[in-house]
Amino acid sequence: MPIDQNSHSRSGPADYYATVIDSVGDGVIVVDQERVITLCNPAAEEITGFSRRQVVGISFEKLFAQETTLLEILTKTIRTGITISDNDNVMIRTTGKVIPVGVTCYPLTLPNGENIGAILTLKDITYIRELEATIRQADRLSTLGTLAAGLAHEVKNPLGGIKGAAQLLEQELGEDSDQRECTGVILRETDRIDRIIRELLDLASPRRLKLAPVNLHRVLADILQLQKHSVMDREISIVANFDPSIPPLMADGEMLTRLFLNLILNSMEALGESGRLTVTSRVLSDYRMAQNERQSRMVAVEISDTGPGIAPEDLENIWTPFFTKRSGGTGLGLTICHKIVSEHRGQIKVESSLNHGTKFTVLLPLVQ
Numbered sequence: 001m002p003i004d005q006n007s008h009s010r011s012g013p014a015d016y017y018a019t020v021i022d023s024v025g026d027g028v029i030v031v032d033q034e035r036v037i038t039l040c041n042p043a044a045e046e047i048t049g050f051s052r053r054q055v056v057g058i059s060f061e062k063l064f065a066q067e068t069t070l071l072e073i074l075t076k077t078i079r080t081g082i083t084i085s086d087n088d089n090v091m092i093r094t095t096g097k098v099i100p101v102g103v104t105c106y107p108l109t110l111p112n113g114e115n116i117g118a119i120l121t122l123k124d125i126t127y128i129r130e131l132e133a134t135i136r137q138a139d140r141l142s143t144l145g146t147l148a149a150g151l152a153h154e155v156k157n158p159l160g161g162i163k164g165a166a167q168l169l170e171q172e173l174g175e176d177s178d179q180r181e182c183t184g185v186i187l188r189e190t191d192r193i194d195r196i197i198r199e200l201l202d203l204a205s206p207r208r209l210k211l212a213p214v215n216l217h218r219v220l221a222d223i224l225q226l227q228k229h230s231v232m233d234r235e236i237s238i239v240a241n242f243d244p245s246i247p248p249l250m251a252d253g254e255m256l257t258r259l260f261l262n263l264i265l266n267s268m269e270a271l272g273e274s275g276r277l278t279v280t281s282r283v284l285s286d287y288r289m290a291q292n293e294r295q296s297r298m299v300a301v302e303i304s305d306t307g308p309g310i311a312p313e314d315l316e317n318i319w320t321p322f323f324t325k326r327s328g329g330t331g332l333g334l335t336i337c338h339k340i341v342s343e344h345r346g347q348i349k350v351e352s353s354l355n356h357g358t359k360f361t362v363l364l365p366l367v368q
Contacts, residue, residue, distance in 0.1 A: 027101075027122035030108065033078065033115070035060045047099060047122050048092055066093055070103060070120075077105040077118045087125065100125050130347070155197060163190040199332040209343055213248035214256060216299065216364075220279055223261050227268060227277075235274035242281045246299055250367050251344055259340045262333045263303050263360050270307030270358065278304045283366065297366040298346070304359035310352040318350065 018039075021028050027044030031037050037060055040052045048055075048063075055063060064070055070092070073084050087102035101122045108117040163186075170183040224238055231238075249256075267277050280302045310318065317323045319338050324331035341348040345365055352358035 027120075027124075029055075029060070029120045029122070030117065031060050031074065031078075031120070032117040035074065035078070037063070038117070044122055047101060047124050064092075067091070073103060073105045074118055074120065077107055078115065081107040081109070081115050083107065092122070100129050130349075155193070159190055159193055159197075163187060163194075166190070196332070199336065209252040209255065211250050211252060214251045214253040215248050216246060216251075216256070216281065216301070217242045217244075219253065219257050220260055220281070220301070223257070223264055224279060227264060231268065234271075236268070236271055237276045239276065239278045240280075241278070243283060246281055246283060246366070249299065249364060251364065255340045255343070259337050259362070260301070260303070262337050263362070266333065267303055267305035267307065267358065267360075270305050272307070275306040278302075280304075284363070298363045299366050301362045301364070302359055303362075304357060306357045309354045309356050309358055310350070311354055315350065315352060 021039065022041050024041060025043055027047045028039070028041040029037060029044050029048075030039035037055045037058055040048075040050070040055050042052075045051055050063060060074060061071060067090065069086065069089050073086060073090075076082065077084050083104065083106050085102075085104040090101050090103045092099045092101050102125045103123075104121045106119045106121075107115055108119050109115050166183045166186040170180060170187070173180050173183065220240065220242070224240055228238055264277070264279070271277065280300075282300050282302075284298045284300050314323075318334050320331075321335045322331035338348055341362055341364070347363045349361045349363075350358065351361070
């Protein structure tokens, strides 16, 4: 059925089409032949961080001088009249954040074929990148699971024999024997290997969650209470900001305790002798786990510290098994945390920069 465009707007077809573009979920930016911006819809405002009033009439190259890939796409489309897409290499730096975007640039032509500019569409693909990272992590854990099952079988029994022999040897040696130090090293190292194997098995073996109503704040409060006693001789302050409206979560209480204890212990160790640890809970009422999923209510628990932070080159590896910069660490703690959160159908994220502390955010579904 034909649409009477004028019936949708008292001001005529131009305003009608402008309303249609404003309603599009992806960002739309239109530039003329001189690369001056002539139109910018609300979605583009949100992605770029610039308001329509700021950008219309301004040179695209001036506003996006840092985004060389984006400028190359625009320039090539205006020069050749070819539609160009890139969903891998374009980043937009705005309001202190770097947003990955999928870009398509279309030539803007008159009916006679004259090229008068270009239309850029921008799609925020942050959700897609997060989903891809989650899938990669799941693949790594699957591979690790196969390795762990074989490793446990091949190593655990010989390890038990080594430990038993070291214990017998230690009993035979006198209290003042220099050799007791050697047996002590053997026993400590076998215990460390045994701990690594048990953690590997935790990652490898699927565990049925024992779901029950869990008072999240009681779990967090108990952990923080213990930590307050352990840091009484250090200049560390612990701050808790809990949303009292959060109801009990359907979760595995033991696993949540392990999750938050691990994260809080990591933050406490990062603080060293002084600093501040802050634990906050709040409800996100319109969070999307993935690009095309419906909005859902999530509980966000943020654990932030004022420690030295994590180097950018290390940040993408912290979920990788055996990656650690901590002396004596196994490099499996955060990998286990990731697995616990995934099993609860949640997400875990980290924000950090050198000398500006670290914040872990755990998102768990709120089902009522």
